[in-house]
Amino acid sequence: MSVTPIDYLMSRRSVKFVRAPGPDDEQLAQILQAGMSAPDHGRLRPWRFALIRGAAIGRLADLATNAARSAGLPLTAEKEANTRRWLAQVPLLLGVACQLDHSNIKIPEHERMLATGAAVTQMLNAAHMLGFGAYWSTGLGTYLDEVIETLGFDGLDYRFMGYVAIGTPIQETAAPERPDHRQFVSEWAGI
Numbered sequence: 001m002s003v004t005p006i007d008y009l010m011s012r013r014s015v016k017f018v019r020a021p022g023p024d025d026e027q028l029a030q031i032l033q034a035g036m037s038a039p040d041h042g043r044l045r046p047w048r049f050a051l052i053r054g055a056a057i058g059r060l061a062d063l064a065t066n067a068a069r070s071a072g073l074p075l076t077a078e079k080e081a082n083t084r085r086w087l088a089q090v091p092l093l094l095g096v097a098c099q100l101d102h103s104n105i106k107i108p109e110h111e112r113m114l115a116t117g118a119a120v121t122q123m124l125n126a127a128h129m130l131g132f133g134a135y136w137s138t139g140l141g142t143y144l145d146e147v148i149e150t151l152g153f154d155g156l157d158y159r160f161m162g163y164v165a166i167g168t169p170i171q172e173t174a175a176p177e178r179p180d181h182r183q184f185v186s187e188w189a190g191i
Ligand SMILES: Cc1cc2nc3c(=O)[nH]c(=O)nc-3n(C[C@H](O)[C@H](O)[C@H](O)COP(=O)(O)O)c2cc1C
Pocket: 012, 013, 014, 015, 135, 136, 137, 138, 139, 161, 162, 176
């Protein structure tokens, strides 16, 4: 039985453990371009993406680890080793930021963040449709000024929203159980 596009869409799941090859230039362009179809009030295009690849991923791990220690955050040697082991195999990280644009008082700030999140969802789906694994996380100094400023997103003009790791799944994972949508839906029929 063939898998329909809607079935395939619903089979998306996060895949944390990925390795090379990551997307080639054309596939990466498709993934990023899919983000451009996100709903976006006012066409503000608030999303920004930093490509972090190869040796730069190790440098980000150094930066985030040092920043976490300087900030006094609890970071055990075991947690650091696990993170480094994971990242050593990841071919591509996309840093995700939302440009806040304080001059725009017509469209609330949270709508810009929703548009950026929607762009990431588009990209997670595009990565899935191209056969890659992808995973959005907010570790690696996502909330530390030193890290996000080094990535080019100062905390005044941008809200940093984490990283999307993309690559070839290291192992096949079963699709997780999903809740029945009816749990979350009510019908409003007027007053
Ligand atoms: C904004 C955002 C940040 C996230 N940060 C983390 C994170 O730091 N660590 C983590 O384990 N999962 C994080 N997640 C959840 C995973 O990306 C993923 O959704 C979760 O593991 C469930 O897998 P699923 O997408 O297949 O349902 C985050 C999700 C979102 C939307």
